Amino acid sequence: MLTIKDLHARVEETTILKGLNLEVKPGEVHAIMGPNGAGKSTLGYVLSGREGYEVESGSAELDGKDLFDMEVEERAQAGVFLAFQYPVEIPGVSNMEFMKESVNAMREARGEDALSSAEFLKKAKEACKHVELPLDFLKRGVNEGFSGGEKKRNEIMQMIMLEPKLAILDESDSGLDVDALQVVAKGVNSQRDGNRSFIVVTHYQRLLDYIEPDYVHILSQGKIVKSGGPELAKEVEASGYAWLKEGESA
Amino acid sequence: MSQWLAHVIERAANVDDWLSPVRANALAQLKQKEWPGRRTEAWRYTSLHKVADLNLQAGSQASAEAPQVNGLNSIDLVFVDGRLTTDIAQLQLPAGISITALDAKSEAADALFAKVKPAHHLFGLINDVLAQQGIVIDVAEGSQVEQPIRIVNVATDGVESHQRTLVRVGKGARATIIEHGAGNEQSLNTVFAEYDIADNAKLEHYRLALQEDQAIHVGGSHFRLHNESKLNSTLVGYGSQLTRLDVDIEHAGEHAFAKFNNIYLLAPHEHFDLHSTIEHAQPNGTTEENARGIIGDKAKAVFNGRIHIHRDAQKTLAELNNRNLLLSRGAQINTKPELEIYADDVQCAHGATVAEIDEEALYYMLTRGIDKQQALVMLNFGFVQELLFQMPNKALADWLQPILRQRFERMMEQK
Numbered sequence: 001m002l003t004i005k006d007l008h009a010r011v012e013e014t015t016i017l018k019g020l021n022l023e024v025k026p027g028e029v030h031a032i033m034g035p036n037g038a039g040k041s042t043l044g045y046v047l048s049g050r051e052g053y054e055v056e057s058g059s060a061e062l063d064g065k066d067l068f069d070m071e072v073e074e075r076a077q078a079g080v081f082l083a084f085q086y087p088v089e090i091p092g093v094s095n096m097e098f099m100k101e102s103v104n105a106m107r108e109a110r111g112e113d114a115l116s117s118a119e120f121l122k123k124a125k126e127a128c129k130h131v132e133l134p135l136d137f138l139k140r141g142v143n144e145g146f147s148g149g150e151k152k153r154n155e156i157m158q159m160i161m162l163e164p165k166l167a168i169l170d171e172s173d174s175g176l177d178v179d180a181l182q183v184v185a186k187g188v189n190s191q192r193d194g195n196r197s198f199i200v201v202t203h204y205q206r207l208l209d210y211i212e213p214d215y216v217h218i219l220s221q222g223k224i225v226k227s228g229g230p231e232l233a234k235e236v237e238a239s240g241y242a243w244l245k246e247g248e249s250a
Numbered sequence: 251m252s253q254w255l256a257h258v259i260e261r262a263a264n265v266d267d268w269l270s271p272v273r274a275n276a277l278a279q280l281k282q283k284e285w286p287g288r289r290t291e292a293w294r295y296t297s298l299h300k301v302a303d304l305n306l307q308a309g310s311q312a313s314a315e316a317p318q319v320n321g322l323n324s325i326d327l328v329f330v331d332g333r334l335t336t337d338i339a340q341l342q343l344p345a346g347i348s349i350t351a352l353d354a355k356s357e358a359a360d361a362l363f364a365k366v367k368p369a370h371h372l373f374g375l376i377n378d379v380l381a382q383q384g385i386v387i388d389v390a391e392g393s394q395v396e397q398p399i400r401i402v403n404v405a406t407d408g409v410e411s412h413q414r415t416l417v418r419v420g421k422g423a424r425a426t427i428i429e430h431g432a433g434n435e436q437s438l439n440t441v442f443a444e445y446d447i448a449d450n451a452k453l454e455h456y457r458l459a460l461q462e463d464q465a466i467h468v469g470g471s472h473f474r475l476h477n478e479s480k481l482n483s484t485l486v487g488y489g490s491q492l493t494r495l496d497v498d499i500e501h502a503g504e505h506a507f508a509k510f511n512n513i514y515l516l517a518p519h520e521h522f523d524l525h526s527t528i529e530h531a532q533p534n535g536t537t538e539e540n541a542r543g544i545i546g547d548k549a550k551a552v553f554n555g556r557i558h559i560h561r562d563a564q565k566t567l568a569e570l571n572n573r574n575l576l577l578s579r580g581a582q583i584n585t586k587p588e589l590e591i592y593a594d595d596v597q598c599a600h601g602a603t604v605a606e607i608d609e610e611a612l613y614y615m616l617t618r619g620i621d622k623q624q625a626l627v628m629l630n631f632g633f634v635q636e637l638l639f640q641m642p643n644k645a646l647a648d649w650l651q652p653i654l655r656q657r658f659e660r661m662m663e664q665k
């Protein structure tokens with residue numbers, strides 16, 4: 001599904017990713033953990049093609065296609081979805097028109113007909129229900145005045161509607177209360193179909209109790225420094241990242 | 251003096267009704283006025299040369315359909331070329347509201363006519379002397395009128411017309427008034443409206459100046475706010491051949507609140523001029539004014555936003571923001587914020603900026619597969635749509651949204 005090889009990337013003058021390797025196969029869930037500032041969000045931005053994030057070397061392929069050769073919207077249309085750590089507010093654009101435009105752009109890219117208003121509405125209602133987001137959120141400006149938790153649920157709602165091949169969830173659990181965490185996890189799990197892959201960035205093992213990962217990676221200073229199974233998340237939860245520094249000085 | 255104005259003064263002599271004494275006073279002032287030229291501050295960026303030699307038919311017997319707004323369920327008062335075509339005797343009115351024609355003498359009309367509108371507006375004076383028809387709405391103390399009242403003015407081909415609106419919202423009462431203008435053929439139509447909002451009263455107000463193409467529309471909405479009253483007003487305008495609007499909001503009482511949003515969307519070659527003046531004469535008043543415009547190729551917008559805080563108006567909160575999006579190099583905006591503050595304990599913010607694309611929002615949209623061109627259309631339109639979302643009347647907002655969106659998309663194609 002996704003193959004990242006020796007990725008070096010910088011933001012402005014600072015190199016943030018320094019030789020990152022990752023292989024995600026269809027249907028797999030990979031959790032990425034790591035200290036603040038390690039480069040986790042940067043990875044999502046680089047993969048999605050955010051302006052200002054420059055690839056210095058290395059490659060990223062989605063089903064054999066070079067991601068870095070595509071525009072931002074083409075990557076999305078090819079099936080990459082990024083749930084933002086800090087979703088953007090767009091006050092003048094309603095969530096409804098935003099999603100409709102988005103769903104239909106994806107359909108068009110796949111050579112499918114645009115959804116009728118009725119079909120779209122039905123789908124949107126279902127997606128909202130999945131993440132327990134009241135329907136009137138569709139009428140509001142995109143993320144406008146949404147609480148932190150509502151924004152995260154809105155991201156998952158979008159993911160459900162857009163049916164990506166690969167979803168990168170950047171701290172979709174942070175700022176959520178216990179119930180909302182379960183709602184988000186349930187939303188994600190409902191989309192696990194054996195083919196769709198997930199990269200779940202999180203600071204807390206708690207989320208991984210609900211979304212069980214196949215692999216857990218520790219990202220530190222722009223590289224994956226350790227990989228393992230779910231038990232690795234438990235180690236992090238218990239003892240933090242102090243060992244990273246020890247490793248450094250040793 | 252222009253030929254047209256000389257003709258107005260001539261015609262004014264023939265107007266004879268119960269308002270004649272007030273009209274005479276206006277006429278005397280009008281005779282003192284000079285025809286605006288480049289050096290006339292209030293008309294500096296708007297030339298009246300298209301009006302100066304106009305020679306249109308005064309009034310008509312034309313009939314025309316009023317634009318329908320689905321789901322609005324309003325009480326409609328339809329004027330065609332300044333002539334009331336609705337039989338007001340047949341209207342089913344909610345309790346606590348009286349609607350009469352201007353030509354019928356009434357205490358309310360007497361209390362309002364030329365009493366709220368400042369006398370310095372040239373076309374206001376012209377309307378004073380020539381507007382023989384209009385509507386007088388009196389909302390009794392304490393009445394909560396849910397149903398919106400819509401005053402429609404349609405201008406037809408080759409006609410000049412003048413129409414007046416007078417509204418009094420009694421103490422603690424509440425009402426919704428929509429001024430809805432339409433017409434696209436060569437015409438000159440003036441509509442001036444005066445609103446007196448009593449203590450603790452609430453007025454929800456809309457002015458849709460949807461005249462386009464060849465139409466010329468000049469008018470004003472003038473509000474006097476008494477103690478603890480609230481005004482929520484939205485103005486939506488196109489440019490037409492020439493659209494000029496003057497809005498005055500006077501805080502005549504304490505603790506009054508005014509929210510005034512305006513949206514203008516100018517197709518190529520249109521001209522739109524909005525002058526707003528907020529008078530804070532009393533302490534503890536609040537004003538929030540937001541003006542946003544999108545200006546098409548070779549169209550011109552003039553925005554003059556004045557806030558005047560009098561010496562006694564301590565603890566005033568006033569904010570005015572004007573943002574403009576120019577769709578091409580040929581689009582033009584003259585924006586002039588004017589702040590005059592004579593009280594020392596006030597909070598004021600006043601700004602005018604050219605709108606810029608929010609890069610983060612654009613990126614977010616692209617990551618959802620929306621192509622750049624479409625994302626820019628959505629963001630640019632979103633810039634005015636944001637104010638549409640703030641309209642309390644959802645039926646009206648839902649009706650306007652696709653109409654404005656289509657206009658905007660045509661503007662994008664023509665740039």
Ligand SMILES: Nc1ncnc2c1ncn2[C@@H]1O[C@H](COP(=O)(O)OP(=O)(O)OP(=O)(O)O)[C@@H](O)[C@H]1O
Binds near residue numbers: 040
């Ligand atoms: N525009 C920028 N210019 C310079 N440095 C930047 C810029 N944007 C991000 N960085 C730096 O890149 C590093 C990685 O940031 P990133 O947001 O990827 O971290 P993260 O692992 O997601 O952290 P967190 O857990 O706090 O979300 C940080 O040190 C950050 O300060």
Ligand SMILES: [Mg+2]
Binds near residue numbers: 042170
């Ligand atoms: Mg981050």
